Amino acid sequence: MLGLARRALLRLGASSLPPQQARALRLLLRPASTSSKKAHSFTVSYLVGSCGLSPESALAAAKAVQFAAPSRPDSVLEVFRNRGLSPTQVSSVVRRYPRMLISRPDNLSAKLEFLCSRGISGRDLVRLVVAVPGVLTRSLGCHLMPTFEYLSGLLQSEAKAVRSIKRSPRILYHDPKVLLVPSIGILRDCGVPEAKIRWSVLSLPGAFSLRSNVRFEDAVSRVKAMGFDPLRTNFLLALQVVRGMNESTWRRKVDAFGNWGWSEEDVVLAFKRNPGCMTMSESKIAAVMDVFVNEMGLDPLYMARRPTMMMLSLQKRIVPRCWVFRVLLSKGLIRTTRSLNGFLGVLRSCSWRRL
Incomplete structure (x- = not known):
């Protein structure tokens, strides 16, 4: 049946298309050669046997890469193994970038050696390759090379450039002229000091390497509209x-907080006090509010003014300390639940990124 359909399409194409397009159609519909079929079969078998891919993943990867001999991919795998990647990590890299297997091993080694020479080696190098192959x-x-040099110049230190890359390897993947440079220009235009721009590239590089639905300029406008001051660090955290x-x-x-009586103004208040409170999942929001409101008897709006309390570990800190707090409260050793904030060990300087 497939052969009849192919012949019919060829006849129609040859009769109705210009010569050059008709030839392209014949090439497109031509049955796969025996050598091509063998290469495809070998590739799938190699991806399963040597790279640890599932048959389904191997079939998908074979659409992007094919080879008829193991010499080149064997050399590539050896480069990865010599740098400390485990079989599982190699499998992850190959599944996401199957064409890596036909890279020139010497070029691949040169890139890895460059990263090592700049201070990204050992486990850090493995994490970078697995995170962003x-x-x-x-x-x-x-x-x-030029991207690393740009980051080093911007941060005024090669060591700081390495720290930034380790935090978000994508900052090394993207062309600085496409994402980083324009974003820095937007921050300068809205009044963010140079020192804080350097701090944000060092400490929050992920904000500059996201191709999200929210464009950088739009995000800056939204953060400013909420009342954040570009001169303060919280502006960059919120961004x-x-x-x-x-x-x-x-x-x-917002709706998850609204279930506990918060207005949008209350959400913005909490966000301004600790931007990280909006990184919690809806289930975490519901769980911590249940403990603080239903079990501890706190006013929901009390939490809006102390959002860092909610960001603590539910099982490791909130639940056990609240249990001890209730015991002390029942014995009269503590007079009011309003001292719970301090009892949980919340500090004003506590960073949301470390919670």
Whole structure:
């Protein structure tokens, strides 16, 4: 049946298309050659046997890459193993970037050696390759080197550039002229000091390497509209949260707080006091509010003014300390639940990124 359909399409194409397009149609519909079938079969078998892919993943990967001999992919796998990648990690890299298997091993080694020479080695190098294997598809001379040099110049230190890359390897993958440079220009235009811009690239590089639905300029406008001061660090923390969240996710979290009587103004108040409170899942919001409101008897709005309390570990800190607090309260050793904030060990300087 497939052969009859192919012949019919060829006859129609040859009679109705210009010669050049008719030839292209014949090539497109031509039955796969025996050598092509063998290469496809070998590739799938190799991806399963040597790379640890499932048959389904191997079939999908074979659409992107094919080879008829194991010499090149064997050499690529050896490069990865020599750098400390486990079989599971190699499988993850190959599944996401199957064409990596036909890379020139010497080029691949040169890129890895460059990263090592700049201070990204051992476990850090493995984490980078597994997190963003696409970094190794970038040109060494035309992209990796100049991007690293740009980050080093911006942060005034190679060591700081390495720290930024370790926090968000995608900042090394993307062309700085496409995402980073324009974003920095927007921050300068809205009055963020140079020192804080450098701090944000060092400490919050993920905010500059997201291709999210929320454009950087839109996110800056939203954060300013909420009343954040560009001169303060919280402006940049809030920007990172907004950049990483689409409007529907934001609305779901606002609704989750709304279930406990918070208005949108209360949500913004909590967000301004600790931007990280909006990174909690809806289930975490419901669980901590249940403990503080239903079990501890706190006013829900008390939490809006102390959002860091909600961000503590539910099982490791909130539940056990609240249990001890209730015992002390029942014995008259503590007079009011309003001292719970201090009892939980919440500090004003507590960073949401470490909770």
